[in-house]
Amino acid sequence: MSAASQARKRRPADDLSIVAFERGQHVSYSACGIPYLVAGDVSEPDDLVARRPEEFRERQRIDLRLSSTVVAIDTDRREVTVRGDGREYREPFDQLVIATGGVPARPDVPGADAQGIHGVQNLEDGIRLLSYLDAHGPRRAVVVGGGYIGLEMAEAMLRRGLDVTLVDAADQPMRTLDADMGGLVADALRAEGVTLRLGERLGGFDTRAGRVAAVRTSAGEIPADLVILGLGARPASGLARDAGIAIGETGGIRVDRRMRTSAEGVWAAGDCVENLHLVSQRPVAIALGTHANKQGRAAGINIGGGYATFPGVVGTAVTKICANEVARTGLSTAEAEAAGFAVYSVVTESTTRAGYFPGAKKIKIKIIAECTSGRLLGAQIVGQEGAAKRIDALAVALWHRMTVEEMTSLDLSYAPPFAPVWDPVLIAARKAAEALQSAS
Missing domain, CATH: 3.50.50.60 (FAD/NAD(P)-binding domain)
Structure with a gap:
């Protein structure tokens, strides 16, 4: 629906007819919120719904068809076969977006x-x-x-x-x-x-x-x-595979930076596609809503006549278990070594706030860096309140190929309720830089 919405923004209904098929009864909702619905943090299933079907149909004039399953794609005849409303029929297309998601194990x-x-x-x-x-x-x-x-x-x-x-x-x-x-x-x-x-x-x-x-x-x-x-889940790429569309080594649909598949006029986005990992430079299949929304947006902008790309991922993710927060970005030690890097790592322990400030919690950060250059390759965090979102600073450093030495000068915010004078990220970067200097 991100692709459909972006295409509609750029081309009105009298210029572009948009039909969307969904095999279930819900669209545009937060799947990531389901555990919190079950836990009771979210009161009602409808609270997870960002947009209701009527909004797409009435405000954006998107022909959204629920309980409709696409069972085949014919790229030569430019049509899909659909089962829904107790019948099977064919729907023609000029441009097609495949967003079939993942298949749970x-x-x-x-x-x-x-x-x-x-x-x-x-x-x-x-x-x-x-x-x-x-x-x-x-x-x-x-x-x-x-x-x-x-x-x-x-x-x-x-x-x-x-x-x-x-x-x-x-x-x-x-x-x-x-x-x-x-x-x-x-x-x-x-x-x-x-x-x-x-x-x-x-x-x-x-x-x-x-x-x-x-x-x-x-x-x-x-x-x-x-x-x-x-x-876990694997990319739901069977529909594309059966249509003769190229599938990558991870099992995801192979796409370029603009989200185009190997078939003319066919695009793909979300958990069904294969991504480029920007650190290892290898294909990966990482199922995250953040990637899916960005990819769908890029596909829709391109279909609508604009220009957009999705350059790749660094594998940033976060979760929690009760009071404990867990985060990671980039490559693990094993992944970095498999990608051909010579690596070293350091683990540092600090507090999420100034140590004297009420509510300060422990945080451990692991930095994985390249031996010789000191380039950041990955990071992992385990801690409590205020710990996990620090992974974002590390993800930005990773995205820009920073070294741990360069990271020690990052101008991160400080106030006792939010961080020690030396933020845990800066402490981890400094220790990693010192370890590299000692080794050389």
Whole structure:
């Protein structure tokens, strides 16, 4: 809908007819807000909706068709095949935007279709989960997967008073972090009351009367009244692949900087596409709403006759578990080494405010930099209130290919309620610069 809206801004309805197909019942909503809806921070599902279908139809004159699934694309005949309203029909196009999002991972194990096993990909999923919680009053929740969604849903279940167990096949939660920083996240989870079952592979689900009763892992059985799946997602690129559109090595649709695919007049944006990582210079598939909105905007501007690009990503992300905040940007140590960099790292501990000021919390920052040049390659943060958003300063430095020495002179704000005299970012940069000088 970002693409549709931007195209409409530049071309009126008598110049450009816009048809949008959505297989669900909701458009233009915050999927990232679903865990907070479940936790109770957001009162109603409608609160997550940015624009209602009527606004697109009436104000922007976009022909938005809900409960309509595109099942095929024919780039030669310039038409899509649609199933909706109890029929199948074809719709012609001159320009096409593919924004099919991601396909959530679903385990192919016994019992996976039992009642009480929920994913949280879209708003309908969140509404169904809320209904299940209200109808069945579960006491024991098992979250499978220790990524962003897994952590956020673990918090949501804790907030609702459930006993929570988190299962992950990796040896740490948040495997996009280095092991030392992931260990801090594991400690924080345990401190909040989450039982961690790490290094355990999912084997299946036991059921009772059609409902989930236990989760079976490689290390045993875990009783469960409710299961939340947070196993990640892959690009939903099958529709494009079947149409002969080029797919990249990550499984995402290959696009150029303007979001054009290999097919003339066909664009793609969002979780279904492959991105360029600006640090590693390698293709990546990173599913984030921030990227999706920017990409959709670029595609719409170009379709509308303007010029816009999406240059790539650096992998900035943030989440929290109760009072604990986690953030990362750029490359992890393993990712940097895989990209061919010789790296070193430093970890520093500071406080989010002046140490004497009430409410000062601990914050740990890890800097990953290139050996010889000192160029910043990545950063990770684990802390409490006021910690995580400091990743933005590091992301900007990363975007502009700054060295850790250059970062030590950044003019960051200071006042005791917000930071020590030396902001934690500056402390981390200084320690990284000193480490490089000592090594040379």
